[in-house]
Amino acid sequence: MKTFRIGGVHPAENKLSAAEPIKVAELPKVAVFPMGQHIGAPAKPVVAKGDKVKVGTMIAEAGGFVSAPIYSSVSGTVLKVDTVVDASGYAKPAVYITVEGDEWEESIDRSTELVTLNDRPELTSKDIIEKIKNAGVVGMGGACFPTHVKLSPPPGSKPEWVIINAVECEPYLTADHRLMLEHADEILVGVTLLMKAVNVNKGYIGIENNKPDAIKLMTERAKQFSQFDIEVVPLKVKYPQGGEKQLIDAVVGRQVPAPPALPVSVGAILQNVGTAYAVYEAVMKNKPLFERIVTVTGKSLAHPSNFLVRMGTPMSQLIDACGGLPEDTGKVIGGGPMMGKALMNTEVPICKGSSGVLIMNDKEARRAEAQPCIRCAKCVGACPMGLEPYLLSKLSAYADWERAEAEDITSCIECGSCSFTCPSHRPLLDQIRLGKATVMGIIRSRNVK
Amino acid sequence: MANQLTVSLSPHVHSGDSVSKNMYGVLIALIPALLCSFIYFGLGAILVTAVSVASCVFFEWAINKYMLKNSQTTICDGSAILTGVLLAFNVPSNIPLWILILGALFAIGVVKMTFGGLGCNLFNPALAGRAFLLISFPVQMTTWPVPGQAFMTVDGETAATPLALLKQMAKSDDLSAIDQMPDSLSMLIGNTGGAMGEVCELAILIGFCYMLWKGIITWHIPVSIVATVFVFAGLLHLADPLHYANPVYQVVSGGLLLGAVFMATDYVTSPMSKKGQIVYGVAIGFLTIVIRTWGAYPEGMSFAILIMNAFTPLINTYFKPKRFGEVVKK
Amino acid sequence: MNVILIAVIVLGAIGLIAALVLYFTSKKFAVKEDPRIGQVNEVLPGANCGGCGFPGCGGMASACVKAADAGSLEGLNCPVGGQPVMEKVAAILGMKVEASAPKLAVVRCNGTCENRPRTVIYDGVKSCRIANTTCMGETACAYGCLGCGDCVNACQFGAIKMNETTGLPEVDTTKCTACGACAKACPRNIIEIRTMKGAKKMGVVVECMNKDKGAVAMKACKAACIACQKCVKVCTFDAIHVENNVAYIDPEKCRNCRKCEQECPKKVIHAINMPALKPKPAPEAAATAAKPAAAPVKPTSPEAPKAPAAPKTEA
Structure with missing residues (x-):
């Protein structure tokens, strides 16, 4: 079975909510929309206090090319434009909307009927990208890179394949898994749209083989789109298979060179399976991105579940719907346990990139005390980028930026395999991340000169 | 909010591996060889192993406590025990015990702790201990007892x-x-x-x-x-x-x-x-x-x-x- | 006899050849160095702290010589040796050095454990830089001290210590050389290398950096500047300005009259190296403190554009 070639670890999967059908979460009383929900320039609010909005009304426009507009997920009145503590742990500008009723913009097609490219043959690549851009679709896997930017490869590069990331290699999370089981057709239409957008004939959907039901279903349904060559690729379970470089390596066996090379340099356009679904809704149903599937899970939680959530809903509401925040909660994580962000409080709103909410108890939450490095080389063996985490973290701690750059610190994808595997419980990634950010800053300022 | 949440950077889970797990894993892997040496060399082997382990652990503890003034004890991680066993494995079973203790002192005191303890040493402590003994006491270190004579006294026959x-x-x-x-x-x-x-x-x-x-x-x-x-x-x-x-x-x-x-x-x-x-x-x-x-x-x-x-x-x-x-x- | 003779000849020959080789190589590969660099290096403290901005004292020495050749020693200052050392350097180079004002590192945060309630537990590497990327810190203030002690580690002179009860670093003004290492280490720029007045290095500082609106800041910290403007109004020298919701006292304009210190409702403004104020107005004390400060001191402005300063609690 295929997988990526270098390193990797195998954390306990803990897919507690894999068998839970997607439930529709209740509307919040007040929805909060942070303006920085994506990589790139934050969106600029276009509403003011007292404005009435409907579901699907634009509340903030894109702040640049690498940016995305934000749409209201609720109908009601703008309460204020203020700040909210988001997943980054800092207060960021946000729009607050008091929810009144549930009135949708009329342009949105709310029927569940499947619309395929055969029904809309007039759609061109340009149309599709324009619609995606206007709908504010960003990568739904967590990185939140605006999708239209990814679909506009730099001149000179030629996309050959669209690869759909349905790996869901993060432990605990089941949102993508459930989405595939319940909306396979829509996802596949989304894939065809993406393929048409970048004008390629071959599509891959990479799924780890701990989801055999999804592999079977997607393979079967893909047959009805025979005019498109879509292949479902079962992959061996290994973290971080969902990293874009790792997935390209696993599926087509090509390795993207070190930064600043993009995946398209080897011919691959990568999109998350949730993005494919959002693309379908944006293009075929005229529905901007304002809701998503979120897994709310944790060993101590009474009922781990998957929800269809309107963005802006505070996480505390979802946690309550799963039986409430347990007494012994030590950590609330936005995203999965390997790359998610620990949150400062449970009022953080669900954003475009919130794939999950993970509750950990006090004991799970605490890191063990770091011991001296015994140079066991397990981090070197685990690093999927072929780096030497023990060395990078040391160079970073000693602020030897020149050598850190020479040792390719900027190639780090921050997957956390090194810290995960370290028998001495050393916080390798903490140090490396700081070093990477510093070195990137040095490189940027050098390029400016 | 009632309880304070913990905040740290990802990853939030750990493989559960630890230094001591690895050290004790090696010790478990050494058990067959240890048993064999007991069978072939009898009481002498048991005695040598016990003394070697005890002295290595003692030296590490003492140096940590009285010379480095480290409050953190590192003897529980199993690395000193491992050094002790490996040192014992590298000597003849009829070696005079005072020589062995000297070897343990060299291995732990000089080769391991002077460099800063676990993870910092340049040379393998047990091997350096053996090399030290081999050079200092060539006769005692190369007088091998004949195996298969369990419960022999240490003065038994020797074999090439x-x-x-x-x-x-x-x-x-x-x-x-x-x-x-x-x-x-x-x-x-x-x-x-x-x-x-x-x-x-x-x-x-x-x-x-x-x-x-x-x-x-x-x-x-x-x-x-x-x-x-x-x-x-x-x-x-x-x-x-x-x-x-x-x-x-x-x-x-x-x-x-x-x-x-x-x-x-x-x-x-x-x-x-x-x-x-x-x-x-x-x-x-x-x-x-x-x-x-x-x-x-x-x-x-x-x-x-x-x-x-x-x-x-x-x-x-x-x-x-x-x-x-x-x-x-x- | 022969043996002795041979030995003497052989050794003599070796000595001669070696001497010749040494002589020629030293001639051939001689590096010409301005002798003044060595002389200047002699009078520098030799701490190699880098506080002057050059790589160690050697780097400073060559920079001084170069600057002297160019005509002026302006901008060069050894923060460790201070005025006396720079005067010696100037004497060697036949220059005059202008008096530079004394400086101190000042911690502009007063969010003690008591003032700033803890909201989350940070469980990561004890490094401010890393804590700063994790979240806003253990409290609800995104501008205040993180308390992991990067400044303490950066200080070569043992002048900063963590106060265990307050959780804030404290500068020992007698040891501080204003080398700026701590200010560079602080990811939140809380530490300012500030121009002080007089031999006692006195000054008045707003010990807060919180740029949040008053209500938000107040919630996060009892000792936060709430930008109430009272200090601005009371200042007769136009030294205090509020920008980004936080007050800042311009050290060049401030005359250390301490009126603002009394006025601040949040007790954010603190005097450094000055006796504690008596409970209520003590105009005479303030006036006397102000007089020596008015002496011809020419301070170089530190961070010019930064205008805010904030109040702190407790004296």
Whole structure:
């Protein structure tokens, strides 16, 4: 079975909510929309206090090319434009909307009927990208890179394949898994749209083989789109298979060179399976991105579940719907346990990139005390980028930026395999991340000169 | 909000691996070899192991407490116990105990703790301890008891090791040495003279399999050492079968397997990348045969490993793991 | 006899050859160095702290010589040796050095454990830089001290210590050389290398950096500047300005009259190296403190554009 070639670890999967059908979460009383929900320039609010909005009304426009507009997920009145503590742990500008009723913009097609490219043959690549851009679709896997930017490869590069990331290699999370089981057709239409957008004939959907039901279903349904060559690729379970470089390596066996090379340099356009679904809704149903599937899970939680959530809903509401925040909660994580962000409080709103909410108890939450490095080389063996985490973290701690750059610190994808595997419980990634950010800053300022 | 949340950077989960798990894993892998040495050398072996472990642990504790004034105790991680067992494995079972304690002091006090303790030492403590004893007390260190005489007193008969006989064979034209040599099979199960832990090769192989299965070590170092020894000794044997023993014999004799499996793979003193580990293993194998064949000592394993320990930082600098995407670049 | 003769000849020959080789190599590969660099290096403290901005004292020495050749020693200052050392340097180079004002590192945060309630537990590497990327810190203030002690580690002179009860670093003004290492280490720029007045290095500082609106800041920290403007109004020298919701006292304009210190409702403004104020107005004390400060001190402005300063609690 295929997988990526270098390193990797195998954390306990803990897919507690894999068998839970997607439930529709209740509307919040007040929805909060942070303006920085994506990589790139934050969106600029276009509403003011007292404005009435409907579901699907634009509340903030894109702040640049690498940016995305934000749409209201609720109908009601703008309460204020203020700040909210988001997943980054800092207060960021946000729009607050008091929810009144549930009135949708009329342009949105709310029927569940499947619309395929055969029904809309007039759609061109340009149309599709324009619609995606206007709908504010960003990568739904967590990185939140605006999708239209990814679909506009730099001149000179030629996309050959669209690869759909349905790996869901993060432990605990089941949102993508459930989405595939319940909306396979829509996802596949989304894939065809993406393929048409970048004008390629071959599509891959990479799924780890701990989801055999999804592999079977997607393979079967893909047959009805025979005019498109879509292949479902079962992959061996290994973290971080969902990293874009790792997935390209696993599926087509090509390795993207070190930064600043993009995946398209080897011919691959990568999109998350949730993005494919959002693309379908944006293009075929005229529905901007304002809701998503979120897994709310944790060993101590009474009922781990998957929800269809309107963005802006505070996480505390979802946690309550799963039986409430347990007494012994030590950590609330936005995203999965390997790359998610620990949150400062449970009022953080669900954003475009919130794939999950993970509750950990006090004991799970605490890191063990770091011991001296015994140079066991397990981090070197685990690093999927072929780096030497023990060395990078040391160079970073000693602020030897020149050598850190020479040792390719900027190639780090921050997957956390090194810290995960370290028998001495050393916080390798903490140090490396700081070093990477510093070195990137040095490189940027050098390029400016 | 009622309870304060904990905030830290990702990842938020851990494999559950720990230093002590690895150390005790190696100790478990050493159990077969330990049992064999008890069977072959009896009470003496038990006594030597116990004294060696106790003195290593004591020295580490004492140095930590009274010299480094460290409040954190490191003796529970099992590394000192491991050094103790490995040191015991490298000495004859009839060694005078005061010599052994001196060796433990050198291993822990000089080789490990002066560099800063676990993770900082340049040389493998147990091997350095052995080399220290071998140079300081050559007679006591090379007087091997005859195995298979359990519950013997320490003053029993002594036997020449197969390697000493090999040396004799290489150095002279006296072919009578060949007749005295045990066959390969009895070497495999350990029915020969030698240091406590190195005689039973089969038990060491069991330990090797256990460590591979548990993921404590990778195959690279042991396999590259054994393969190099086999190839190099094989070439010599082909050139002159009368003076150079056959390669199988070289592999199963002496401390080669013990060194390859338990000593050369010591985390702290071996290279980090797979490439580096293979270079390290090949160099150790080569040096071992060179010392065994032309050197002054019959056994070259421990010196070969110590020499390569010194080269480990250099190997780490020049042999980097293959970076992701490098293939494409070329 | 022969043996002795041979030995003498051989050794003599070796000595001669070696001497010749040494002589020629030293001639051939001689590096010409301005002798003044060595002389200047002699009078520098030799701490190699880098506080002057050059790589160690050697770097400073060559920079001084170069600057002297160019005509002026302006901008060069050894923060460790201070005025006396720079005067010696100037004497060697035949220059005059202008008096530079004394400086101190000042911690502009007063969010003690008591003032700033803890909201989350940070469980990561004890490094401010890393804590700063994790979240806003253990409290609800995104501008205040993180308390991991990067400044303490950066200080070469043992002048900063963590106060265990307050959780804030404290500068020992007698040891501080204003080398700026702590200010560079602080990811939140809380530490300012500030121009002080007089031999006692006195000054008045707003010990808060919180740029949040008053209500938000107040919630996060009892000792936060709420930008109430009272200090601005009371200042007769136009030294205090509020920008980004936080007050800042311009050290060049401030005359250390301490009126603002009394006025601040949040007790954010603190005097450094000055006796504690008596409970209520003590105009005479303030006036006397102000007089020596008015002496001709020419301070170089530190961070010019930064205008805010904030109040802190407790004196």
